[in-house]
Amino acid sequence: MSVMGKPILYSYWRSSCSWRVRIALNLKEIPYEIKPISLVKGGGEHHSNEFREINPMEQVPALHIDNHTLIESLNILLYLEETRPHRPLMPADPVKRARVREICEVIAAGIQPLQNLIVLVYVGEERKKEWAQHWITRGFTAVEKLLSSSAGKYCVGDEITLADCCLVPQIFNARRFHVDLRPFPTILRVDRNLENHPAFTAAHPNNQPDCPPEATK
Amino acid sequence: MSVMGKPILYSYWRSSCSWRVRIALNLKEIPYEIKPISLVKGGGEHHSNEFREINPMEQVPALHIDNHTLIESLNILLYLEETRPHRPLMPADPVKRARVREICEVIAAGIQPLQNLIVLVYVGEERKKEWAQHWITRGFTAVEKLLSSSAGKYCVGDEITLADCCLVPQIFNARRFHVDLRPFPTILRVDRNLENHPAFTAAHPNNQPDCPPEATK
Numbered sequence: 001m002s003v004m005g006k007p008i009l010y011s012y013w014r015s016s017c018s019w020r021v022r023i024a025l026n027l028k029e030i031p032y033e034i035k036p037i038s039l040v041k042g043g044g045e046h047h048s049n050e051f052r053e054i055n056p057m058e059q060v061p062a063l064h065i066d067n068h069t070l071i072e073s074l075n076i077l078l079y080l081e082e083t084r085p086h087r088p089l090m091p092a093d094p095v096k097r098a099r100v101r102e103i104c105e106v107i108a109a110g111i112q113p114l115q116n117l118i119v120l121v122y123v124g125e126e127r128k129k130e131w132a133q134h135w136i137t138r139g140f141t142a143v144e145k146l147l148s149s150s151a152g153k154y155c156v157g158d159e160i161t162l163a164d165c166c167l168v169p170q171i172f173n174a175r176r177f178h179v180d181l182r183p184f185p186t187i188l189r190v191d192r193n194l195e196n197h198p199a200f201t202a203a204h205p206n207n208q209p210d211c212p213p214e215a216t217k
Numbered sequence: 218m219s220v221m222g223k224p225i226l227y228s229y230w231r232s233s234c235s236w237r238v239r240i241a242l243n244l245k246e247i248p249y250e251i252k253p254i255s256l257v258k259g260g261g262e263h264h265s266n267e268f269r270e271i272n273p274m275e276q277v278p279a280l281h282i283d284n285h286t287l288i289e290s291l292n293i294l295l296y297l298e299e300t301r302p303h304r305p306l307m308p309a310d311p312v313k314r315a316r317v318r319e320i321c322e323v324i325a326a327g328i329q330p331l332q333n334l335i336v337l338v339y340v341g342e343e344r345k346k347e348w349a350q351h352w353i354t355r356g357f358t359a360v361e362k363l364l365s366s367s368a369g370k371y372c373v374g375d376e377i378t379l380a381d382c383c384l385v386p387q388i389f390n391a392r393r394f395h396v397d398l399r400p401f402p403t404i405l406r407v408d409r410n411l412e413n414h415p416a417f418t419a420a421h422p423n424n425q426p427d428c429p430p431e432a433t434k
Contacts, residue, residue, distance in 0.1 A: 056362035057327055070315050072322035074291075079315045098287050098296045105289035109326040110274055114336065122351070134339070145273035 007032040007065040010054060012039045012046075013208035013215075016112060016169035017073040018061040022203035023165040024077050028087050032063075036210035039117055059118075074108050077162050089162045096157070099150045103143060103163035107170050111139035115173060132177040140174065140184050143167070147186040153193050160194075168194055172205070224249040224282040227271060229256045229263075230425035230432075233329060233386035234290040235278040239420035240382040241294050245304050249280075253427035256334055276335075291325050294379050306379045313374070316367045320360060320380035324387050328356035332390060349394040357391065357401050360384070364403040370410050377411075385411055389422070 009025065011018035011034050025032050037045045037060050045051055046058045055062045055071045062071045066083070070076050081090050090097050113119065114135035120128040150156045155163035171191050174181060181188055194200050201207065206216045226242065228235035228251050242249050254262045254277050262268055263275045272279045272288045279288045283300070287293050298307050307314050330336065331352035337345040367373045372380035388408050391398060398405055411417050418424065423433045 056359035057323060057356075058359075066312070068312050068315070070319065072319045072326070074326070075315055075318040075322050078318060079311060082311050082314065094296060094299050095283070095285050097299065098285070098292055101292040101295060102287065102289045105292050105325075106274060108322075109289070109291070109330050113326050113330040119331065122348075131339075139274070142273035142275075 007063055008035050009033070010035050010037050010051070010060050010062040010064075011208070011210075012037055012060045013205045013211040015039065015060045016173050017059070017108075017116075019169040019172075019203055019205065020073045020108075020165045021061045021063060021076050021080075022208075023168065023200055024080055024089060024162065026199035026202050027089060027160060027165075028080060028084050030080070030084060034209055036208075038210065059116075074104055074162075074166075077104075077165060081162070089160065089165065091156065091159070091161065099146070099156050100161045100163045103146055103150070103155050104166045106139055106142050106146070107166040110142070111136055111170060112173070115177065129177060132173075133179050136170075136174045136177060136179045140170075140179070140181075140187060144184045144186055147190065151186050151190055153190075155190055160197075164190065164194060167191070168200055224280055225252050226250070227252050227254050227268070227277050227279040227281075228425070228427075229254055229277045230422045230428040232256065232277045233390050234276070234325075236386040236389075236420055236422065237290045237325075237382045238278045238280060238293050238297075239425075240385065240417055241297055241306060241379065243416035243419050244306060244377060244382075245297060245301050247297070247301060251426055253425075255427065276333075291321055291379075291383075294321075294382060298379070306377065306382065308373065308376070308378065316363070316373050317378045317380045320363055320367070320372050321383045323356055323359050323363070324383040327359070328353055328387060329390070332394065346394060349390075350396050353387070353391045353394060353396045356387075357396070357398075357404060361401045361403055364407065368403050368407055370407075372407055377414075381407065381411060384408070385417055 009021060009032050037051060039046055046060060052058055054069055057071060061073055062069055063076050070079055090100055115132040120132060123131045147155060152158040154160050155167055167190060205211055226238060226249050254268060256263055263277060269275055271286055274288060278290055279286055280293050287296055307317055332349040337349060340348045364372060369375040371377050372384055384407060422428055
C-alpha cells in the first residue's frame with residue numbers, strides 16, 4: 001500500500017458510527033475507499049480473526065489513513081480535524097468546541113452504545129425494541145435541551161460541526177426503532193436542514209456500496 | 218459567583234466518570250471545589266429538577282468553569298487540555314493523540330455506559346453482575362490489545378495521558394464486579410504504576426468528602 005494511497009474506511013452501510021465518519025470525510029472532501037464489513041454475513045465479518053487485528057473491539061468503523069489504522073469514531077473525527085483543517089468541523093472558541101463535543105459524547109457514549117446491534121442481541125428479542133426506545137428517548141431528551149441553547153441552523157450555531165455528523169445517523173436509528181420524535185422539535189429542525197446536504201446524502205446507508213437492494217425499496 | 222472562582226465539580230465519590238475528571242484536575246494542579254451529588258439518596262440527587270438544569274443527562278460529572286457548565290467527562294478532559302496546557306495530558310504527535318483518544322473512547326463509550334448504575338438498574342437485579350462482567354471483559358480484551366502496542370510505563374508511552382485518567386477508574390469498577398483480570402497483564406501493570414501516584418490517590422473514591430465511612434472499612 002502506498003504512503004499516499006487513499007484512506008480506507010472499514011464500514012457497514014447501516015452502522016451509525018461508520019456513517020459519522022463518512023459524513024466528515026465527505027464534508028472535508030477527502031477521497032476514500034470503502035471496505036465493507038458485513039455485520040450479519042456468517043455471524044458477522046467484524047468477528048473474524050482478520051478484522052480483530054484491525055479493530056480489537058470487533059466493530060466498525062476503522063480508518064486506515066497516513067499509514068496507521070485508527071478506531072473509535074469520535075477519535076477518527078478528531079484526528080481528521082487535527083490533520084485536515086480544510087473545511088473545519090469544529091469552532092475555534094474553546095467553549096463552543098466543548099458544546100460540540102458534549103453533543104457528540106451524549107450520542108456516542110450515552111445513546112448509541114446502548115442500542116447497537118451486539119447489545120440488542122444480548123438484551124434478547126423480546127425486550128430489544130422497548131430497550132432501544134428507552135435509551136434513545138432518554139438521550140434525545142438531553143440532546144434537545146442542549147440544542148435549545150446551542151443550535152442555529154445546525155447543532156451549534158450556523159456552521160456544520162462534528163455534532164451534526166453524530167446527530168443525523170442517530171435520528172435514522174431513532175426512526176428505525178420507531179421512537180416518537182415529536183417531543184424533539186429542535187432535533188427535527190436540524191435534521192431537516194441537513195437532509196438534502198450532498199455530503200450527508202452521499203453518506204446515507206441507502207447510498208452505500210454494501211446496501212442490499214431490498215433495503216431501499 | 219465570581220469570574221475567577223474555583224471550578225466546581227459536581228461529583229459522586231464512586232462515579233468512575235467523575236473520578237476521571239478529578240484525576241485530570243489534580244494532575245494539572247487546578248484547584249477545585251467538589252459539590253457532591255448523591256446517586257443514591259432519595260432516589261438520586263442527579264434526577265432532581267435542580268440538577269437536570271445543570272446536566273440534562275442527569276448524571277455526574279459536570280464542571281462549572283470559566284463561567285460555563287460543561288458536561289460529559291471526555292469533553293471536560295479535552296476542554297481542560299485545550300485551556301490549561303500546563304502539565305499536558307496529551308502527546309503532541311497526532312497519531313499518538315489518536316492512540317490516547319481511542320483508549321479513552323473504548324472505555325467511555327464501549328465499556329462504562331454498559332455497566333453504569335442506571336443501566337444495571339434497568340437490566341435488573343438477577344442479571345446485573347453477569348451483564349457488567351460481560352461488557353467489561355469484552356472492552357478490556359480490546360484495551361489489553363491496544364496497550365500491548367502503545368504502553369510504556371503508562372497507557373501510551375512513559376507519560377501520563379488522558380487514557381490513564383480513564384483506565385484507572387475502570388479497573389476499580391472491574392474489581393467491584395469481580396471481573397477476572399488475569400488475562401490483562403498490561404492493564405494490571407499500568408495500574409500498579411499509577412496506584413501510588415498522589416494525583417490518582419487523592420481522586421480515589423475512598424478519599425472523597427462524600428465517601429460514606431463504612432465504605433473504607
